[in-house]
Amino acid sequence: MASLEGARHGLAFASGLAAEDNVLRLLSPGDRVLLGNDAYGGTFRLISKVWAPLGVAWTAVDLTDPDALAANWPADTRMVWLETPTNPLLTCIDIEAVAAVAHDHGALVVVDNTFATPFLQTPLALGADVVVHSATKYLGGHSDVVGGFLALDDDELAQRLRFTQNAAGAVPAPFDCYLVLRGVKTLGVRMERHCSNARAIVDMLVGHPAVDRVLYPQLPDHPGHAAAAKQMRDFGGMVSFTLRGGLAAALEVVKHTEVFTLAESLGAVESLIEHPGQMTHASAAGSPLEVPDSLVRLSVGIESSADLVADLEQALTHTP
Numbered sequence: 001m002a003s004l005e006g007a008r009h010g011l012a013f014a015s016g017l018a019a020e021d022n023v024l025r026l027l028s029p030g031d032r033v034l035l036g037n038d039a040y041g042g043t044f045r046l047i048s049k050v051w052a053p054l055g056v057a058w059t060a061v062d063l064t065d066p067d068a069l070a071a072n073w074p075a076d077t078r079m080v081w082l083e084t085p086t087n088p089l090l091t092c093i094d095i096e097a098v099a100a101v102a103h104d105h106g107a108l109v110v111v112d113n114t115f116a117t118p119f120l121q122t123p124l125a126l127g128a129d130v131v132v133h134s135a136t137k138y139l140g141g142h143s144d145v146v147g148g149f150l151a152l153d154d155d156e157l158a159q160r161l162r163f164t165q166n167a168a169g170a171v172p173a174p175f176d177c178y179l180v181l182r183g184v185k186t187l188g189v190r191m192e193r194h195c196s197n198a199r200a201i202v203d204m205l206v207g208h209p210a211v212d213r214v215l216y217p218q219l220p221d222h223p224g225h226a227a228a229a230k231q232m233r234d235f236g237g238m239v240s241f242t243l244r245g246g247l248a249a250a251l252e253v254v255k256h257t258e259v260f261t262l263a264e265s266l267g268a269v270e271s272l273i274e275h276p277g278q279m280t281h282a283s284a285a286g287s288p289l290e291v292p293d294s295l296v297r298l299s300v301g302i303e304s305s306a307d308l309v310a311d312l313e314q315a316l317t318h319t320p
């Protein structure tokens with residue numbers, strides 16, 4: 001798995017959040033972590049509800065603007081936590097540009113590469129210090145395992161992370177490792193199909209009368225398009241969109257698909273649909289990471305693209 005990220009070191013964990021927690025243990029009370037203002041809800045919860053009471057400070061910032069980041073850099077920052085593309089708005093962050101600012105200030109750069117996978121993006125080559133994965137998603141790929149992974153080059157940092165993992169015990173079960181490695185064997189062919197199916201769906205959603213905005217990094221009007229085109233080999237299997245009919249319309253769409261299953265999680269062979277505001281991102285309500293309530297997120301699977309497009313088209317006929 002480390003070799004896929006081009007990394008010297010790899011550590012496998014019981015879950016993505018266990019891997020994240022192990023990285024956050026590099027911080028001490030009084031240190032600050034900067035996190036993108038559009039991060040995975042669980043990452044936000046771990047930092048703001050578990051680590052903040054122990055004295056780790058955090059600030060949610062707009063990482064799409066490296067100049068503003070440099071100009072507003074809090075002096076106590078030791079780590080920048082970056083996700084690209086982000087969940088669920090699919091914002092893309094220029095890893096190289098953010099790493100340059102962070103390294104100027106002596107901070108570590110952690111990149112959550114769960115959405116892109118090493119097939120589409122290799123952050124260590126762009127200046128990241130640590131890559132984090134939830135292996136529960138694309139790496140496993142079959143919705144039957146929970147796992148996490150860290151990849152990094154620095155020998156001393158790897159030794160510290162290994163010590164903490166062994167001391168705190170967030171290790172994976174052997175059978176779960178077997179399942180993730182089985183998934184990784186088909187990662188390349190799955191990712192190609194996830195991407196081409198996502199493109200077919202985006203083509204249908206763009207210009208659909210019930211749809212307000214389609215969020216997909218390949219679209220030239222997507223705010224993350226330039227960064228994605230620069231650092232990704234393709235644009236991924238996650239698609240989000242907002243509905244003109246607001247919350248009510250979003251809830252009708254997620255209720256009426258038949259091929260897409262209404263569920264959290266993502267990155268597996270089967271297509272999933274969800275309402276981030278009431279499901280994956282409910283814990284971000286009222287925070288800087290709150291998401292629009294008309295938002296629907298798709299994890300596009302590897303089924304027939306015609307079936308997926310037809311299913312969404314029929315679900316969209318139910319919008320008020």
Ligand SMILES: *Cc1c(COP(=O)(O)O)cnc(C)c1O
Nearest residue numbers: 015016017040087114134136147
């Ligand atoms: C799911 C997810 C995680 C957490 O992983 P678990 O394996 O569920 O603990 C972290 N980051 C991202 C982007 C995720 O989608």
